[in-house]
Amino acid sequence: MSLRGNQVASSPQPSLARSLASLPRDWGRQGVCGVGMDTVKISDFAAQLQMPGSTFSQVFTAQEQQVASLRPAPAASLAARWAAKEALVKAWSQALGPLPLPLPDSPAIWSQIEVVSDSVHRPRLVLSGEVLAAFSRTCPGAMCQVSLCHEDDFASAIVIVSGSGANPG
Template identity: 40%
Template sequence: MSVVGVGIDMVSVPEFSEQLSTPGSTFIGHFSVGERRDVADRTGDGARNLAARWAAREAVIKAWSSSRFGLPPLLPETAVNEVEIQTDAHGRPRVRLHGDLANAIGHLQIHVSLTHDGDMAAAVAVLEERPAD
């Protein structure tokens, strides 16, 4: 298996929280029902957990973009909304893709790691070719 791309992103939790709580903001709607439910079921700061998921979405897009060096971009800027971060019963994350993004990179295996430290949330994504069957 070979690595196709690597991406990383960091999000300021206070700024992200402010964006979520701004009156009239529809930003929470960028998260799937499953993501919102998962965050609501967890203890702690919901904004912090959503910020890590947003960082993971951006990291996936950056990993794909890094694999396209020198080539024209294939994805619209809204592709970040086609990335969903799911967690299992133990809180381990995985990426689920939708729409055009699923068609573009759904054939790749995506590894993702989320973290929080102080006022920052971060994520790393690694795209890897799937092993041949």
């Protein structure tokens, strides 16, 4: 898109046109099933990570911890990832309507929700174990989009679960 005087001229790049042509035919026509958002105060989160005997770091995969350790602000990186995990649970719960989340209330589930980044640092969620099985069963074919943000002393994430709808069975 370029600006010419007061007019906006739009000319998609060839690579963008190819990318759009490769999307599934029903992309964008599937409804939003659930939206979740979470915000974490980074300084409080960092203090929790440092508490003696804290098992909070166990909610992150080895890859999440490694990526965070390479960032200028590791606690902010982990806080944003924690917010994403919480936001996924909220979005998934919303997609299920009045039904309860089909997971045990266990610390072990949190490391089965992983935030990874692609080559240009766009985050995405990767589910595994019990979480993947339960999500696939209750929201077959659904997709999760995630966006992370950290500014000043706060980290936030939003997750959108989209697809043809939840399958509570």
